[in-house]
Amino acid sequence: MDEIILEVKNLKINFKTNAGTVQAVRGVNFTIAKGKTLAIVGESGSGKSVTSNALMKLIPQPPGIYAEGEILFDGRDLVKLTEKEMTKIRGNEMAMIFQDPMTALNPTMKVGKQIMEVILKHKKNFSKEGAKKRAIELLDEVGIPYPEKRFSQYPHEFSGGMRQRVVIAIALAANPKLLIADEPTTALDVTIQAQIIELMKEIQRNSNTSIIFITHDLGVVANVADYVAVMYAGQIVEYGTANEIFYNPRHPYTWGLLGSMPDLDNKSDELLRTIPGSPPDLINPPKGDAFAARNEFAMAIDYEKDSPMFEVTPTHFAKTWLLHPDAPNVPIPEEVQKRIDGYLQKGEQ
Amino acid sequence: MANKILEVRNLKQYFGTVKAVDDISFEVYEGETLGLVGESGSGKSTTGRSIIRLYDITDGEVRFRDENVHGRKNRQSQMTFNKEMQMIFQDPYASLNPRMTAGEIIAEGFDIHGMHKDKKKRKEVISQLLEAVGLNREHAGRYAHEFSGGQRQRIGIARALSLNPSFIIADEPISALDVSIQAQVVNLLKKLQKERNLTFLFIAHDLSMVKYISDRIAVMHHGKIVELGDANAIYNHPIHPYTKSLLSAIPLPDPISEAKRTRIPYIPEGVSATQTTHEVYPGHYVFGTDEQIQVWKAETEKGRIIDY
Numbered sequence: 001m002d003e004i005i006l007e008v009k010n011l012k013i014n015f016k017t018n019a020g021t022v023q024a025v026r027g028v029n030f031t032i033a034k035g036k037t038l039a040i041v042g043e044s045g046s047g048k049s050v051t052s053n054a055l056m057k058l059i060p061q062p063p064g065i066y067a068e069g070e071i072l073f074d075g076r077d078l079v080k081l082t083e084k085e086m087t088k089i090r091g092n093e094m095a096m097i098f099q100d101p102m103t104a105l106n107p108t109m110k111v112g113k114q115i116m117e118v119i120l121k122h123k124k125n126f127s128k129e130g131a132k133k134r135a136i137e138l139l140d141e142v143g144i145p146y147p148e149k150r151f152s153q154y155p156h157e158f159s160g161g162m163r164q165r166v167v168i169a170i171a172l173a174a175n176p177k178l179l180i181a182d183e184p185t186t187a188l189d190v191t192i193q194a195q196i197i198e199l200m201k202e203i204q205r206n207s208n209t210s211i212i213f214i215t216h217d218l219g220v221v222a223n224v225a226d227y228v229a230v231m232y233a234g235q236i237v238e239y240g241t242a243n244e245i246f247y248n249p250r251h252p253y254t255w256g257l258l259g260s261m262p263d264l265d266n267k268s269d270e271l272l273r274t275i276p277g278s279p280p281d282l283i284n285p286p287k288g289d290a291f292a293a294r295n296e297f298a299m300a301i302d303y304e305k306d307s308p309m310f311e312v313t314p315t316h317f318a319k320t321w322l323l324h325p326d327a328p329n330v331p332i333p334e335e336v337q338k339r340i341d342g343y344l345q346k347g348e349q
Numbered sequence: 350m351a352n353k354i355l356e357v358r359n360l361k362q363y364f365g366t367v368k369a370v371d372d373i374s375f376e377v378y379e380g381e382t383l384g385l386v387g388e389s390g391s392g393k394s395t396t397g398r399s400i401i402r403l404y405d406i407t408d409g410e411v412r413f414r415d416e417n418v419h420g421r422k423n424r425q426s427q428m429t430f431n432k433e434m435q436m437i438f439q440d441p442y443a444s445l446n447p448r449m450t451a452g453e454i455i456a457e458g459f460d461i462h463g464m465h466k467d468k469k470k471r472k473e474v475i476s477q478l479l480e481a482v483g484l485n486r487e488h489a490g491r492y493a494h495e496f497s498g499g500q501r502q503r504i505g506i507a508r509a510l511s512l513n514p515s516f517i518i519a520d521e522p523i524s525a526l527d528v529s530i531q532a533q534v535v536n537l538l539k540k541l542q543k544e545r546n547l548t549f550l551f552i553a554h555d556l557s558m559v560k561y562i563s564d565r566i567a568v569m570h571h572g573k574i575v576e577l578g579d580a581n582a583i584y585n586h587p588i589h590p591y592t593k594s595l596l597s598a599i600p601l602p603d604p605i606s607e608a609k610r611t612r613i614p615y616i617p618e619g620v621s622a623t624q625t626t627h628e629v630y631p632g633h634y635v636f637g638t639d640e641q642i643q644v645w646k647a648e649t650e651k652g653r654i655i656d657y
Contacts, residue, residue, distance in 0.1 A: 189388035194597075217600070219607075222601060223610065243605075247604075262557050262561030276533075347605035
């Protein structure tokens with residue numbers, strides 16, 4: 001059994017706006033084990049970034065409200081901690097890597113100093129000299145050439161990929177147990193993205209860090225994830241191991257996401273499978289299942305009652321009435337199944 | 350073979366000492382989609398902007414329907430050209446004027462060109478355009494902020510279609526959109542292309558979408574086109590090491606293959622004066638020296654299954 005380092009229970013986050021209360025996260029549950037990567041995937045407005053910010057207690061209050069739920073990290077409920085207590089955890093036991101490395105760094109401060117700042121704040125046994133040495137080591141560890149020279153440079157002297165490496169070095173400075181990466185490669189070119197992902201995996205292998213990886217890119221998910229949570233309209237609609245989500249998806253929204261991606265091996269004369277419409281308004285979430293209006297397989301009950309999580313396997317769950325024993329048997333759509341079969345065949349070769 | 354609609358010859362676009370586009374040549378045929386891919390700074394967007402004359406080019410020639418785009422033009426012929434060639438921009442937030450309604454944005458082009466002056470007709474054309482891109486006529490009175498990202502991009506497309514162009518430059522039209530919305534917009538572009546016999550120059554960094562939408566693909570790197578050919582040939586049998594590297598970095602929604610992924614790093618061999626464009630197979634062009642081409646071609650042929 002894996003050691004659980006974080007457990008989120010029935011988390012609900014609201015935002016008060018002039019138009020009404022937005023229910024951004026509506027009852028999210030998950031755990032993360034030591035040394036494992038959980039990918040949270042979803043589209044804009046699905047609540048994936050709010051969830052990750054909530055774990056770090058980075059939701060501004062007001063307008064944000066922790067309406068319900070617990071975030072258990074190392075036996076403590078982070079929801080109940082004061083801001084002062086939280087500053088000891090943030091950047092120390094858990095750290096965050098943001099999407100845009102330019103805005104995550106201070107443009108007026110040398111990068112070396114930005115790394116030292118974290119070490120000196122959280123590691124009391126470090127002298128200034130020691131912190132400098134450690135900062136240079138960290139720059140080296142994240143693959144930045146000439147770390148001594150780079151230590152005294154400003155963020156604008158770095159390329160996008162190198163800047164993101166600096167952000168990662170800062171996140172690693174205090175040896176966190178949990179890294180939360182919110183779209184860390186979205187702003188980067190695809191070859192640089194591949195390098196950053198390789199770096200994060202190497203860090204994980206070396207220090208057994210747990211990672212929560214938030215992304216909208218299913219290719220990236222397939223590369224990094226041990227477990228996957230698919231979010232829609234503030235809820236997790238499907239959860240499972242990477243293999244379960246990619247080779248045996250059960251939720252129609254997951255089918256839609258997979259079908260929306262072009263298949264590189266197939267003819268391009270077919271249209272892509274799309275999810276019609278757009279996500280619901282979370283000020284007044286629809287009655288019943290939030291995905292019903294966009295779900296071609298929706299049944300009468302979808303418009304009446306929200307679906308519970310149904311167990312597919314002990315590690316795989318999906319929130320769709322289609323898994324109810326009385327529901328008709330709806331197979332994975334043909335074009336999605338065809339692609340999965342193709343991948344599995346290729347995998348056997 | 351279809352007619353040549355656009356011809357770019359030795360195009361150079363320098364900004365000071367930066368050679369954003371450095372001597373590229375290619376052709377686009379009527380009714381096709383040419384994908385232009387590359388990473389940031391490769392010069393792909395600059396190429397698009399130079400073609401449509403948003404920049405005055407440094408050197409070279411752009412010919413549209415056998416007429417020089419950048420040559421001296423009277424107002425009449427510039428107006429005709431503007432009708433024929435239109436652009437769709439990346440950011441559907443920045444590219445729509447927040448003070449104009451969707452209807453006004455779409456109508457701006459034909460108002461300038463003095464078309465559809467009859468009020469009723471004008472309204473009807475706006476409605477038709479909105480419907481052509483999957484919106485409805487009631488949307489005409491709304492402002493940009495009342496639309497989602499995908500809907501805004503549809504307005505951008507409707508605006509590009511408003512003058513009935515034959516050639517559209519789409520500069521990263523889906524990069525800012527969610528996956529499922531990207532698919533909607535790509536399907537829409539494909540449908541419009543069929544219905545209206547449009548020719549597309551589709552600029553993007555996402556090779557998988559480009560592969561899907563394009564008939565042919567040009568790969569740009571540091572201001573040069575390093576490889577150009579049929580989309581399947583580029584994807585299945587890339588010759589230039591940069592193309593191979595780029596392809597090897599695309600993550601697929603397939604955990605088994607991702608676990609085995611080996612990225613091919615690209616080590617630039619430097620640019621030399623003896624590098625030129627070679628037609629390695631019919632219609633498949635690669636940029637390099639004679640020796641480089643020989644080596645790369647031999648490498649690719651080892652793994653080759655189909656013949657031309």
